[in-house]
Amino acid sequence: MKRDKKITQFAKKLVALSKDENGVVTEAKVGEVLDGLKQVSHRHELATLKSFLIYLRREVALQTAVVSTPGALSDEALKQIEANFSKVYGRPISAQTKEDASLIAGVRIRVGDDVYDASVAGRLERLAENVH
Amino acid sequence: MFAPVVADTLCEPGYRRTYFISLMKAHLYFLLLLLVLPFGLGAAESTDALTEAGAQGGVVSELAGQFKVTWPTLIAQIVNFCVVAGVLYFFAIKPVAATLDQRQQKIADGLQYAEEMKTQLAEAERERAEKVREAAVEAQKILTEAREQSKEMIEQKTQEAAAQAESIIRKASEATELERQKMLSDVRKEVARLVVSTSSKVLSRDLSDDEKSTFSESAAKELASAES
Numbered sequence: 001m002k003r004d005k006k007i008t009q010f011a012k013k014l015v016a017l018s019k020d021e022n023g024v025v026t027e028a029k030v031g032e033v034l035d036g037l038k039q040v041s042h043r044h045e046l047a048t049l050k051s052f053l054i055y056l057r058r059e060v061a062l063q064t065a066v067v068s069t070p071g072a073l074s075d076e077a078l079k080q081i082e083a084n085f086s087k088v089y090g091r092p093i094s095a096q097t098k099e100d101a102s103l104i105a106g107v108r109i110r111v112g113d114d115v116y117d118a119s120v121a122g123r124l125e126r127l128a129e130n131v132h
Numbered sequence: 133m134f135a136p137v138v139a140d141t142l143c144e145p146g147y148r149r150t151y152f153i154s155l156m157k158a159h160l161y162f163l164l165l166l167l168v169l170p171f172g173l174g175a176a177e178s179t180d181a182l183t184e185a186g187a188q189g190g191v192v193s194e195l196a197g198q199f200k201v202t203w204p205t206l207i208a209q210i211v212n213f214c215v216v217a218g219v220l221y222f223f224a225i226k227p228v229a230a231t232l233d234q235r236q237q238k239i240a241d242g243l244q245y246a247e248e249m250k251t252q253l254a255e256a257e258r259e260r261a262e263k264v265r266e267a268a269v270e271a272q273k274i275l276t277e278a279r280e281q282s283k284e285m286i287e288q289k290t291q292e293a294a295a296q297a298e299s300i301i302r303k304a305s306e307a308t309e310l311e312r313q314k315m316l317s318d319v320r321k322e323v324a325r326l327v328v329s330t331s332s333k334v335l336s337r338d339l340s341d342d343e344k345s346t347f348s349e350s351a352a353k354e355l356a357s358a359e360s
Contacts, residue, residue: 128327
């Protein structure tokens with residue numbers, strides 16, 4: 001129990017070290033952290049790496065807005081989304097598009113556990129729920 | 133007024149038995165007298181004859197001589213008379229009289245016992261009648277109470293049955309209403325599902341790529357502006 005807590009705290013520190021000066025997790029920073037881990041020997045290396053991966057994915061998810069849409073979106077719209085969501089959450093958020101034909105039309109944006117739905121399929125689902 | 137009382141007393145069975153026993157005793161004494169009378173008369177006549185013969189020395193002494201009455205015979209007859217009278221009295225009259233007295237006493241006791249029994253019977257009859265009357269009153273009271281209780285119970289049961297029936301009707305109505313609501317909800321849900329499904333298919337088929345792109349751009353701008 002105490003060991004897990006220490007590993008968790010160490011993984012969180014590694015995630016903090018993986019951010020650049022803007023608070024964004026970058027590939028270069030993550031590479032530097034991994035290089036540093038290779039140089040020092042650690043008793044619970046595998047558990048530490050697993051925890052680091054989990055927290056790193058969580059941090060990336062919090063800094064990524066997954067924009068689902070049936071077609072392609074313009075760069076201007078994506079930049080507006082990034083700017084506005086970065087302002088709302090107070091941290092840099094990058095947009096990542098994902099094609100989803102089941103939405104019919106519109107977009108669905110997911111930031112971490114928050115979902116913003118402006119798709120036709122979502123509106124129809126909400127309409128059906130309201131009719132119930 | 134006294135005569136009817138005496139007549140009634142004489143006509144009573146107990147008095148008749150007492151009178152009969154007394155009559156029997158009188159008959160016995162009379163019979164004893166008849167038995168000893170010849171001895172007495174003979175002795176008296178012998179004595180008188182002897183006395184008169186002694187005094188006059190005439191016909192009586194002649195007759196006494198003819199009947200061979202002598203002083204020793206006379207004294208013997210007197211003694212015999214006394215002995216017979218005593219024997220009859222002690223061995224016949226007295227036991228019979230004692231038996232009669234005992235019988236009379238038994239009869240009197242029986243009569244008294246019968247009277248007491250009669251009195252007790254009358255008392256018992258009176259008590260029985262009183263008990264029967266009290267029992268009848270008690271039974272009537274119990275019957276009245278039972279009727280009142282049964283009436284109250286019937287009324288209570290009727291009210292309970294009415295309340296229960298009302299509750300059952302209300303529950304049935306509520307169940308029916310719930311069932312109806314559920315059916316309506318199911319119908320709405322099914323209709324909504326069909327509408328959504330149909331709309332999705334229609335929109336997917338009829339919207340062009342340009343229209344979808346335009347709608348997506350508009351939706352993205354809407355989300356961006358809404359959050360800012």
